Amino acid sequence: MKMLKPAIRLVLTALFVWAAVAKIADPRAFQDAIASYHLLPWLPGAVATVWLPWLELTLAIALWQPRFSRTSAAMLAMLCAVFLVALVQAWLRGIDITCGCFGDSSVVSGADYLPYLARDAGLVALAVVLWRLEKNAAPVETDAASYNPLVH
């Protein structure tokens, strides 16, 4: 159990750094992927294209910063939940999409959706488990800024 938290953190970091770097490397392909979901108008889609990969990277790195690890795990869980909702709506609407998740440009349709849905659900679960573990392990926070040695 002791190794569970760093193991989950490592898996999430590796996956989200991979996802972020793939998107940053080819923003036009990621823009096409976002457009294929038929969810966002052009401008919000373009902003998401530029911002989302950096958010993934920031959150992945922040998992290793004790002050931010719990918040980062919660935000990753929410982000994966949003991706999951986007996938489900596309699946239910019968749209052929490009996932755009890890820089993969293959078309997803019909039964192809199932592994993607399972993977996203797994990521949500992993992030939630990490959030819970961080919560249980969180020490009483000492705020360096408010610490006054003269008082102690």
Place this chain on the structure above:
Amino acid sequence: MDWLRKSAALLAIAAVLGGLSVAFNPAARAVLLDAPRDHEITVAQAQALGAAALWIDARSRADFEAGHVDGALLLNEDAWSELLIPVIERWQPGMPVVVYCDSHGCQASRKIAERLRAEAGVDTAKVLRGEWSKVGAR
């Protein structure tokens, strides 16, 4: 409210990094400027070609049968070899080819145009940038 401050800080860091990528990475900047890409043609440019252009519908047969650009030929990856024959029969060197699919973001038209250029020698194949329904459906 500590979690809210931390969340806002992480969101802001990502926004700053995204802004820097737009400033220093031309590919990221092109996303926000919606700059045209290689082998793309706008709806207006395609319409100006008139009857001189060969239109290729890269969607599924069901979508094609539900409605397509007047005179377009169906060509998709599901039946590439079979559907390519009428395209090659119709195409002549120098004839502009416009490939389209569902929307601005769909990938099928890019893939089909790429294959037409690489495998069939149709070097004039371009991807329609915009909605095919604005061209004139049948």
